[in-house]
Amino acid sequence: MTRGHDVVLTGRFEETDVKRYFHLPFAVPAGVRQLHVRYSYNDQIDSDPLIGGGNTLDIGIFDERGIAPSSPGYRGWSGSEKLEFTIDAEWATPPYRAGPIGAGTWHVMLGPYKVGPRGCDYRVEIRFDAGRPREDRIVLRHGPPRRPRLPAAEPGWIRGDLHCHTLYSDGDSWPSEMLVAAADAGLAFLGATDHNSVAHHPEYGGGGGALPIVVPGVEITTYHGHWNAWGTQRWYDFREPTAAGVSTSMRQALADGAFVSVCHPKPFGPPWEYAETRGFPAIEVWNGPWERLNSASLAFWEEHLRRGDRVVALGGSDTHLLRSPHHAKLGQPTTWVRIEGDWTSHEPRLAREAVLAALRRGDAFLSASPAGPQLYLTPDPRGALLRVRSAVGTTLALVSDAGSIHAEAIDSDEYERRFELSRGIRYVRAQILDGTGSILALTNPLWLSG
Numbered sequence: 001m002t003r004g005h006d007v008v009l010t011g012r013f014e015e016t017d018v019k020r021y022f023h024l025p026f027a028v029p030a031g032v033r034q035l036h037v038r039y040s041y042n043d044q045i046d047s048d049p050l051i052g053g054g055n056t057l058d059i060g061i062f063d064e065r066g067i068a069p070s071s072p073g074y075r076g077w078s079g080s081e082k083l084e085f086t087i088d089a090e091w092a093t094p095p096y097r098a099g100p101i102g103a104g105t106w107h108v109m110l111g112p113y114k115v116g117p118r119g120c121d122y123r124v125e126i127r128f129d130a131g132r133p134r135e136d137r138i139v140l141r142h143g144p145p146r147r148p149r150l151p152a153a154e155p156g157w158i159r160g161d162l163h164c165h166t167l168y169s170d171g172d173s174w175p176s177e178m179l180v181a182a183a184d185a186g187l188a189f190l191g192a193t194d195h196n197s198v199a200h201h202p203e204y205g206g207g208g209g210a211l212p213i214v215v216p217g218v219e220i221t222t223y224h225g226h227w228n229a230w231g232t233q234r235w236y237d238f239r240e241p242t243a244a245g246v247s248t249s250m251r252q253a254l255a256d257g258a259f260v261s262v263c264h265p266k267p268f269g270p271p272w273e274y275a276e277t278r279g280f281p282a283i284e285v286w287n288g289p290w291e292r293l294n295s296a297s298l299a300f301w302e303e304h305l306r307r308g309d310r311v312v313a314l315g316g317s318d319t320h321l322l323r324s325p326h327h328a329k330l331g332q333p334t335t336w337v338r339i340e341g342d343w344t345s346h347e348p349r350l351a352r353e354a355v356l357a358a359l360r361r362g363d364a365f366l367s368a369s370p371a372g373p374q375l376y377l378t379p380d381p382r383g384a385l386l387r388v389r390s391a392v393g394t395t396l397a398l399v400s401d402a403g404s405i406h407a408e409a410i411d412s413d414e415y416e417r418r419f420e421l422s423r424g425i426r427y428v429r430a431q432i433l434d435g436t437g438s439i440l441a442l443t444n445p446l447w448l449s450g
């Protein structure tokens with residue numbers, strides 16, 4: 001065995017290289033069972049988009065099967081979260097995938113997310129069979145979940161959260177802990193959307209029983225915006241941060257049968273900068289607490305609705321941390337979906353499909369928490385029927401393509417009312433607001449014509 005580092009890759013990025021990916025080849029000899037990668041660079045700063053003046057360098061790795069789009073050789077990407085990691089035939093540092101270390105040309109992928117005025121000099125050291133022991137894991141949350149008492153939902157409706165992160169990207173907990181926490185929050189399903197990772201899927205499994213149903217997903221995290229794909233076990237290319245590159249990846253996901261949404265199109269979301277991209281069936285209109293600029297996402301969604309694009313609104317808490325206080329909490333917001341058939345008898349795979357089918361139909365509303373408010377908007381022969389629960393003391397508003405068409409205070413927990421709608425209205429949707437104008441719940445639109 002060679003002493004020191006078996007491979008050292010060095011180089012420099014300039015400010016003109018920013019937000020692009022570079023693939024550095026290196027040879028892996030036959031018979032290797034473990035690979036350890038460590039990298040360093042000067043003037044390192046946090047990935048927070050508000051911080052500048054230095055360098056943030058993202059890293060990922062591809063094995064001998066190659067770097068083509070959707071290549072099975074993709075072993076993972078850890079952004080700038082980890083300065084070293086191990087990939088072993090039997091185990092790997094999350095978010096990397098364990099498995100055979102094939103002989104041939106591998107590639108370290110580097111992405112200079114930020115390059116400061118002094119440039120970014122990097123050094124990547126790779127060791128073969130350094131004998132790193134399997135990393136310990138600490139699991140704090142286990143045992144049977146304690147589901148809270150919540151106001152009952154109408155028959156067929158279940159609540160869930162579509163967006164969260166674990167140690168398989170930049171979260172602080174394991175998938176099993178996220179599932180227990182989601183059950184403790186009262187959720188029936190959980191979308192598992194680590195950044196550019198598929199290695200979390202086997203660990204999550206299908207869920208069910210006392211735990212939420214798992215809707216497997218991935219947050220495709222690019223340098224100019226993020227999008228989620230659910231109902232897929234594949235990764236989708238994130239390396240071409242242009243409208244054309246994103247459109248190609250999205251089309252691939254949709255062709256695979258995945259359901260797709262643009263994530264958090266609002267300032268500091270980070271925002272969605274692919275104005276030319278079309279064809280996504282959903283928008284994450286509500287990400288984390290409403291006050292965190294979600295009105296910008298709502299405006300983005302309404303632009304689409306007024307154009308006649310029947311894009312579905314959904315929500316996600318974007319929970320990253322279970323071990324320390326954070327503004328993002330599971331179920332805040334909650335996405336409610338209407339399931340066809342008997343949910344309780346569904347096995348996990350069918351239950352997952354039922355959740356995805358409801359999202360595709362737009363049979364969904366959003367609320368600030370699993371406790372509500374609940375907002376059921378259904379078609380009626382002459383307009384719409386609306387039922388509201390858990391919203392006493394709030395304000396109800398009806399919004400159409402022509403603007404606000406009705407507002408009233410809610411003073412009963414049994415609110416039910418029929419609305420006749422004038423001709424020419426293309427859609428109507430409902431929302432609940434608190435005294436400060438923050439949204440507490442919102443429905444998808446009821447499309448009335450065409």
Ligand SMILES: [Zn+2]
Nearest residue numbers: 219226263269
């Ligand atoms: Zn995101």
